[in-house]
Amino acid sequence: MTAIEVDRLSHVYAGAEGGVPALQDISLKVEAGKFVVIVGPSGCGKTSLLMMLAGLRHQSQGTILCDGRPIADPDPSRVGVVFQEASLFPWLTALDNTEFPLALRGGPREERRRRAEQMLNLVGLEGFGARYPHELSGGMKQRVSIARGLVQDPPVLLMDEPFAALDEQTRMTMGHELLRIWSQTRKTVVFITHSLTEAVYLADEVLVMSPRPGRIIDRVPIPLPRPRTYEMMATDTFGQLRERIWQQIRKTE
């Protein structure tokens, strides 16, 4: 089953002389339950593409289907989003942050609480619900963000460089944790990153984008077995895959 289908998507930002082309003729398909990582140089439009997948921005041309239906506006029951650092609301506790999308919809409070608590347990934050974001470490904050993204049980989770602000060690741990959560929930994940190691470690498939206007210039399947382990990073296969992606990106600069 296809979870996400993007067909000949292009985007032009309004501006002088007909605007600035940002994305060009992007087509992709993500099968349900797959983990797809998008890499590319800064400013290539990765984040714009993700915003469009989330219904937060509208493309100039082309279509996006999610679960077979177009995405026109944000729909957290179909697509959850995990943003870059500091996206938690500092005036809400970890539990209230997680519950936020449910609170917008209303419904029985008890049930919402229970669901939010389940999500915090899933991301390994049992007992931290009453903490405010400033009382949590960077890794823990991103765990809460993931819990919030999953709380409505959407089939698709979009992640925009969620671990970019973390130190290397925490980042590795969080990547591993994310794979555990993913294997437990069987979501379709589209993940954006700058880190090629992270990309190869996490992905079923890595999509490489060109500099602006962003196009997909390579699709690299990652045949490493699951569950992934840190030891795999030292293998030849891992190195060759990483090198292939690096060559693609370097060629374009």
Place this chain on the structure above:
Amino acid sequence: MSQVQIVSARLALFAAVLAAWALLPTYGVVDPRLLPPLGDVLSMLARQLGRPQVHEAIGITALEVIVAFIIAVPIGAALGVLAAENDYFGQIFKPMLFYVFSVPKSIFLPMFILVFGIGFPQKVAYAAFSTVFIVIMSATAAVESVKQDHVLVARSCGATRGQILLRIYVPSMMPVLLETLRISMIFNFTGVMIAEMYASRTGIGHLIANWGENFQMPELFSGVILLAAVAIAFNEAVRLLEGRVSKWRT
């Protein structure tokens, strides 16, 4: 230093000031005609609080302060939000607001007297005028303190415009808004006092100005204590609330 030490040091300082006020004039270190001993001032305060004339003055001043506040805060807040949210309006009016903000408002007082005469409307208008600019500035800052990242997250969670206003804008702005209320009350109170002391026949400010001119120092100081107590009480009450809603701002 521990919290206990800090608090006891503060209390000691306060006690020392009161003791100096009680003792220095009594022993002639300071001229008691200029600074009457604390005891005399407090008994005068008690006597003043029993006089109907003083009650009336307090009532008038309080009403002026409240009416000016009710006029200045919503108008200032609306203009401030407009300046922050509407680019066009903001770009046109912001520089002018900044210029006027820097001018001491008291120099406009004679004009208010010419336009409104001497009385309630003049004092309220002047106090509202001297307050509205700080409210505009603070309201603008309050809107600008809302992070666009948070708005984006809320939208991705399916929030409507109303929900974004209620669940993102209001809590983000609340600490700054309460600070605004507090500071605008300081400006507002000052405005009423200046207007009453400069030219007025009513209000506490008028009494204080009279007492000063007639060299009635115990009366003057009792008035000072009364007004200081009211101002500090309001300020601290709002600050307490501020502390509650801005726990997360660390």
